[in-house]
Amino acid sequence: MRWNTEERWGSIAISLHWLIAALILLVQVPAGLVMLRVEPGALQDTLFNVHKNIGLVVFALALVRLGWRLANPVPALPLDVPGWQVRIARLTHFLLYALIFLLPISGFLYTAFGGFPVPLFMLWDLGQLIPASEPQAEIWQAIHYWSQWALYLVVALHVAGALQHHFVLDDEVLRRMLSSR
Numbered sequence: 001m002r003w004n005t006e007e008r009w010g011s012i013a014i015s016l017h018w019l020i021a022a023l024i025l026l027v028q029v030p031a032g033l034v035m036l037r038v039e040p041g042a043l044q045d046t047l048f049n050v051h052k053n054i055g056l057v058v059f060a061l062a063l064v065r066l067g068w069r070l071a072n073p074v075p076a077l078p079l080d081v082p083g084w085q086v087r088i089a090r091l092t093h094f095l096l097y098a099l100i101f102l103l104p105i106s107g108f109l110y111t112a113f114g115g116f117p118v119p120l121f122m123l124w125d126l127g128q129l130i131p132a133s134e135p136q137a138e139i140w141q142a143i144h145y146w147s148q149w150a151l152y153l154v155v156a157l158h159v160a161g162a163l164q165h166h167f168v169l170d171d172e173v174l175r176r177m178l179s180s181r
């Protein structure tokens with residue numbers, strides 16, 4: 001089942017959820033943290049290139065995901081979930097969407113305004129699209145830095161919610177994000 005229904009996520013929404021989650025948690029965050037802490041050299045250059053390129057891939061996937069969400073029904077939470085928890089879940093999901101756009105955009109703008117290259121698939125330097133500006137670079141660097149902390153906080157809340165549904169409430173909420181059947 002590719003499309004969402006009123007009760008379940010379809011396989012496309014599920015694949016996009018886990019692909020973006022894995023790229024962020026397993027590639028972007030570790031690469032971002034390590035690349036700033038290793039000696040300048042080949043390893044650091046590779047990590048920067050991986051971080052910038054996969055970050056742009058996350059941005060493209062986020063656009064596809066938002067489009068897919070707008071074209072599909074969104075499954076409702078089980079009826080016995082209290083209203084305040086539904087509102088927290090909605091707010092958390094809204095913030096997660098905002099972050100999967102803000103992180104790549106701020107990373108790109110910091111890099112480009114800083115006058116550094118953004119070598120898309122090692123073919124085009126997207127950084128050249130924007131003229132260097134030190135004050136702008138500083139603003140976007142700070143936004144990129146602080147949105148990583150917002151990400152840790154909101155993802156922790158999000159994962160805690162998912163685990164509570166699975167292990168405490170024993171409902172379908174986590175299972176239906178794992179399989180469309």
Ligand code: HEM
Binds near residue numbers: 036056103104109145
């Ligand atoms: C989902 C996307 C992204 C995530 C989750 C992410 C996350 C991070 C993290 C955790 C750091 C380390 C911050 C620190 O310890 O100070 C970082 C640094 C950095 N990121 Fe990203 N990033 C993303 C996308 C991008 C993109 C698309 C670019 C550029 C095209 C980029 C460029 C950079 C740069 C240049 C740094 C070093 C910042 C500095 O020198 O202070 N990031 N990122």
Ligand code: HEM
Binds near residue numbers: 017025
């Ligand atoms: C181990 C980590 C994760 C788990 C266990 C998890 C689990 C879930 C579950 C069960 C849902 C469905 C909620 C429902 O049916 O109402 C969901 C939705 C969602 N997740 Fe995650 N998630 C994880 C990581 C992430 C990450 C890293 C992000 C993005 C940075 C993310 C973004 C979202 C968004 C935006 C939704 C709402 C989908 C929509 O309304 O279109 N998740 N997640």
